[in-house]
Amino acid sequence: MTLVEFMQHLANGVSLGSLYALIAIGYTMVYGILRLINFAHGDIFMLGAYLTYYAIVFTSMPWYVAFALAAAITGLVGFLLEKIAYKPLRDAQRITVLISAIGASFFLQNFATVVFGGRPKAFPIPSIMNKIINIGGVSINLITFIIPVIGLGLLAGLTYIIYKTKTGMAMRALSKDYDTARLMGINVDRIISITFFIGSFLAAVGGIMWGIKYPQLMPLMGSMPGIKCFIAAVIGGIGNISGAVLGGFILGLGEILLVAFLPGLTGYRDAFAFILLIIILLVKPTGLLGEKVTEKV
Amino acid sequence: MLKIENMTMRFGGVVAANKFNAHIKKGQIVGLIGPNGAGKTTIFNVVTGVYKPTEGKVIFNPGDKEHDITGMAPDEIAKLGVCRTFQNIRLFKDMTVLDNVFIGNHLRIKSNVFSSIIRVPSYRKEEREMLEKSLYLLDRVGLLEEKDEKAHSLPYGKQRRLEIARALATEPKLLLLDEPAAGMNPQESKELMDFILNIKDEFDLTVFLIEHHMDVVMGICEDILVLDHGELIAQGDPETIQKDQRVIEAYLGVD
Amino acid sequence: MAEDRLKVEKERILDRNTLILLGVLLVAVVVVDFFANDHVRTIANLCGIYVTLGLSMQLINGFTGLFSLGHAGFMAIGAYTVAILTISPANKEMNYFLEPIVPFLADVEWSFLPALIMGGILAAIFGFLIGAPVLRLTDDYLAIATLGFAEIIRVVFTNTQSLTNGALGLKAIPKFSTILWSWIVAFLSIVFMVYLIRGSYGKAFIAIKEDEIAARSMGINLFKHKVMSFTFSSFMAGIAGGLMATHLGTIDPNMFRIALTFNIILIMVLGGIGNINGTVISAIIVTAFMEILRFLDSSIDLGFIKLPGIPGMRMVIFSIILMLVVIVRKDRLLKEN
DSSP states (O other), X not given: OOHHXXXXXHHHHHHHHHHHHHHHHHHHHHHHHHOOOOTTHHHHHHHHHHHHHHHHHHSOOOHHHHHHHHHHHHHHHHHHHIIIIIGGGTTSOHHHHHHHHHHHHHHHHHHHHXXXXXXXXXXXXXXXTOOEEEETTEEEEHHHHHHXXXXXXXXXXXXXXXXXXXXXXXXXXXXXXXXXXXXXXXXXXHHHHHHHHHHHXXXXXXXXXXXXXXXXXXTTTTHHHHHHHHHHHHHHOTTOHHHHHXXXXXXXXXXXXXXHHOGGGGGGHHHHHHHHHHHHHHHOTTOXXXXXXXXXX | OEEEEEEEEEETTEEEEEEEEEEEOTTOEEEEEOSTTSSHHHHHHHHTTSSOOSEEEEEEOSSSOOEEOTTOOHHHHHHHTEEEOOTTOOOOTTSXXXXXXXXXXXXXXXXXXXXXXXXXXXXXHHHHXXXXXXXXXXHHTTOGGGTTSBGGGSOHHHHHXXXXXXXXXXXXXXXXXXXXXXXOOHHHHHHHHHHHHHXXXXXXXXXXXXXXXXXXXXXXXXXXXXXXXXXXXXXXXXXXXXXXXXXXXXXXXXX | OGGGGGSOOOOOSSOHHHHHHHHHHHHHHHXXXXXXXXXXXXXXXXXXXXXXXXXXXXXXXXXXXXXXXXXXXXXXXXXXXXXXXXXXXXXXXXXXXXXXXXXXXXXXXXXXXXXXXXXXXXXXXXXXXXXXXXXTSOHHHHHHHHHHHHHHHHHHHHHOHHHHOGGGOBOOOOOOOOHHHHHXXXXXXXXXXXXXXXXXXXXXXXXXXXXXXXXXXXXXOHHHHHHHHHHHHHHHHHHHHHHHHHHHSOBOGGGGSHHXXXXXXXXXXXXXXXXXXXXXXXXXXXXXXXXXXXXXXXXXXXSSOEEOOOTTHHHHHHHHHHHHHHHHHGGXXXXXX
């Protein structure tokens, strides 16, 4: 492999890693507070992409408005999802909520199939982004750079919210010690709703970026990335936002480089995430940046 | 029977138990008292293997030889002969009263799972013996009538008794009781005291108990350990403890 | 006498409800087998297979309390084992046109029963190997880890061209699976489950589900019992997978996606977690409805008007049902009916 090719793969890996990171953040935020794997998160990602598609194709909105609007609406869908599928079960056993999550995921996938149709749709890429640029002999699509930049920007915004606002502090408190935080007068419902909104918003942006990079939209497109991104969150340390980002990049880069160096293993690309997962769960189940929690008996 | 040597248990920054030492001899009834949060249940958890101590050792000698049970898995410790009840009652809520006790026998089962499915005669015989033992224990604690009811439907006091019956089913040599008299009125406490003395003799037990009801503690314990903030602040027989200044200061609760 | 109270009554293992259910089913199966048309017989065959599947999930999820999402993977192992073993060498050559099958399997042709049992055994072996590392994890991690294994198996099967024929799948699997076979297996599963759960080990499983810490403290080795339960469950799933393969006649790795596991979860939840009889009934109802409601996915020709099919509608309805059941029943979800 030449250096040029390697740089291309690297850029791709960083790009993919940013996408995974954006989606993984949503998982980790929800898990941090509710100890719930939001199986439907990957399908929220899918919805974000589709909503953007319809916004651009069927209205005359400029693309940046369409992006923002679609992401916001998707955030709302996430909010609704929580209210309908998870809130009624907040006191129930974990398995019950997990089953509801799986049900919600299936509902969204099949709903999308029914409403959007199963045939792949081509994502409308804004022409301003669809350029090939040349850096030192390396040809890369501009979008490959835009993705990490936007990702970083959003991450910065999120970090600000989490560490510099009262809402963010409440989110941190809830995820550290749910019961005590509740007793301190934190409006749990509101914080959880906000968490779902933010997570879904980020996933929608991820979906939009994904649609630009891999322009084929399908109702089931969120299934595999969804699982992989949860795995990314676990690898980095579930409940930990930096962990989700780290995990996302490890997974994204790892996948691309695996296929780059060992092309014969291309078919196993998806299995890579799962193998990493098994390894982490065996070696350090709390994840690379995670903390150990002891149960009080 | 039980030796705890210089045991320290740390959770992050919190020191739940600090260089705790105890020596319980065979046949004794020893009490562990102290204000709430002193670390009493932590010590139980360390002895039964639920926690692995940060430092120190736990040595168990049922009579044959010494076993270093520090950090051993709870199920292996139970097999050696140490069993407990829980402060917050951990019954198998959806199982029947009888099954709760029955399952206490499972640790010593000799039949394998396949024999249990096709119910070979040797398994049926074992099951019968386990059931008979369980029924006997239920009778001993006065719960025979309720044997087919679900454990969660029992009133609090009976649930405590059920937990003791379940622990006895494991054929322990050392029985740890975590606040067995909690929620009992004086009459029930007196019955509990007699009950503990009786089962100690009948089953050849050594008893280690955590309690807040002072009449129970002073009534049946030969030796009392007093814990405060994870440290052993006093030890001795009931009269000594009642007069100990440090204990009175830390806590000598009134019911 | 005082001692009479303590005497152990001779208890019937198969309680009255289960016996009635088995009796009714026996009659129903015989009637369908002799009199019903092909369409109904196909559904009945599938129902039997799903009874076994529902029970296998009950064992690991409902009775032992381990949320495993790996069923599709074990079914795949069973299905492929049976398929590879029973497809005639001539048909094997036809199947493996892209890349020939591994030499030691080329001439293999087994009869149904040994192949089926082998499918179960292989699935059980994988269950044992996977269970060992994975069952130490808590709820959610276990779910993802088992899901992960199921996906790994699917991906591996898609790529091992010379073993499984990869993405092309396998065709011309001899259709050994009849109503009789599926239901014999179903009956055996029911009886097996009842006998297991009524015995000491089954009670240990339930104790683990109820309260792991208390179970450990009473001397129950969590790991050993969890692996035991998982292995049995995988065995059953493997057999069911084998039955599925010989019923459909063709299989491919994409059949064994998470969607398959979803069906089984629905059956378990509707039947009531920890409820054997309920699971049997819900397996029949859900499978029947799945087939009957297929019409929703394809176009309906009413003669004067043609309603376009809405693919996916069926699953939309089923997922709504699942969520409704879960949300409405919530805590009562885990109590025995």
